[in-house]
Amino acid sequence: MRFFWRLLSAAAAIASGPLVGASANAAELSNNVVRLGILTDMSGGYTDISGPGAAEAARMAVEEFGGRVLGAPIEVVVADHQNKADIGLAKAREWFDVGGVDAIFEMMASSVAIAVFELTKEKRKIAIASGAASSVLTGKNCSPYGIHWTYDTYALASGAARAIAAQPGGDTWFFVTVDYSFGHSLEADTARFVTNAGGKVIGSVRHPFPTADFSSFLLQAQASKAKVVALANGGADMVNSVRQAHEFGIIEGGQKLAALLPHLTDIHTIGLSVAKNIILTEGFYWDRTEETRAWSRRFFERRKAMPTMVQAGVYSSVLHYLKAVKAAGTDDPKPVMDKMRETPVQDMFAQGGKIRADGRMVHDMYVMQVKSPQESKYPWDYYKLVSTIPGDEAFRPLAETECPLLK
Known part of the structure; x- marks a missing residue:
């Protein structure tokens, strides 16, 4: 009889093992999903x-x-x-x-x-x-x-801004900036790289989000005579401002256009005939x-x-x-x-x-240049790699952070 009860207890222990394990596992999740x-x-x-x-x-x-x-x-x-x-x-x-x-x-x-x-x-x-x-x-x-x-805005600036500022005619800048935290941060980080490279920011104007008509802002940029007109915006605002800059003849007039945050789908919407030669910074490119x-x-x-x-x-x-x-x-x-x-x-x-x-x-981050229509060989073939920026150089050094967690 004792032998029977020992066998029964052992069988119960074996049977309960997986159930206990499953229960403990589920208990580690806040709501079993x-x-x-x-x-x-x-x-x-x-x-x-x-x-x-x-x-x-x-x-x-x-x-x-x-x-x-x-x-x-x-x-x-x-x-x-x-x-x-x-x-x-x-x-x-x-x-x-x-x-x-x-x-x-x-x-x-x-x-x-x-x-x-x-x-x-x-x-x-x-x-x-x-x-x-x-x-x-x-x-x-x-x-x-x-x-x-x-x-982030620091990495965007560290790539495109440095590349443009290093070119001939990249030393004076005017910003057309979307008026909320993203635009403010992008302008500030880019301006820092421009001045560190020996360039000068001679003016800026802020536009509301979203905006369809950029004429007054682009006219101010044109009148500034800055060699680089920097668009510190994104999405539909960036698409509209690039298109209208093209219509106003900003590039044909001798100014460079720096679109600081165009995404692949933005270039697709704008088209290579208008977007060609834009220098930008990417964290990922599908064809790399x-x-x-x-x-x-x-x-x-x-x-x-x-x-x-x-x-x-x-x-x-x-x-x-x-x-x-x-x-x-x-x-x-x-x-x-x-x-x-x-x-x-x-x-x-x-x-x-x-x-x-x-x-x-x-x-790592990547400095890219938008291809011309003649350079593009197949659908979505929009970028050519200019340079790779190692991660430790692309992002703000930890020693310069204002994050209170480190203090």
Whole structure:
């Protein structure tokens, strides 16, 4: 009889083993699901740059990862912040408080990202910005739970501004700047590189967001006689200002046009006959390597457009986050952030990328020049590589950061 009870106890222990393991595993997840929020512009001037394409890139990362992590399903939810900080903040708060969202990605507008980064300090939840550009996200507005992934205004300036300022006739600048945090930061970072190169900023004008008619702003730039007219804006504003600069004959009149943040889809919209020879800085280009081409062609099958660096950055950041959740054995933000920082970013977007203490993901950036129609050999063949900027040179040195986390 004793032998029978020992056998029965052993069988019960064996049977209970997997159940205990599954329960413990589920207990490591906050709600038995890993839910990712894509907060972006789904209907405004940045829709082609980010929008549905960013959501699709996130889904591609989830599918590649297998759709589950730590035995739980991975879900993607999407919201349109309409490029308004109050709407974006309200949605982020709702997601964190009642929506069961573990991490928020993308954000596009710098004003939205700044607001969400502040919220992460209160909620102790993770936010990873891709399209938002302002370098203050790893400066005075940094967060212990915030990561700035794809690019920033410092990196944009370090590439294109230095390249243009080094050319003959690149020493005097006038800025046409969108009037919110992204434009202010882009102008300030670019101006710093111009003056460090021995150039001079002789004026600037700010335009509201969004703007359809740039005539008064471009006339001021033309009248300034600056050798370089710099467009510190993006999305539809950038497209409109480049087109209208062409109509006003700014380049034909002898001034250079520096579009500081054109994306691949913007060049596609403008057309090579107008956009040719623009120098720009990119964090990702679809046609750069075999790996980028393979991923981008899969993206194209879904979206019928090649990906922007913002959309590629969303894919990369989501994939890295999921790897960290798996490695940490939990979706608890603190150990996940630790794993993300200690693990190099290795994918088609970045090779050996690293996340610094201020939240900056450091990776190589690329100075590109837009091809002429004659140089382009196939659809979306828009850029030629001018130079590669190593990550440690592309982004603001950690020693110069204003991030309070380092003080």
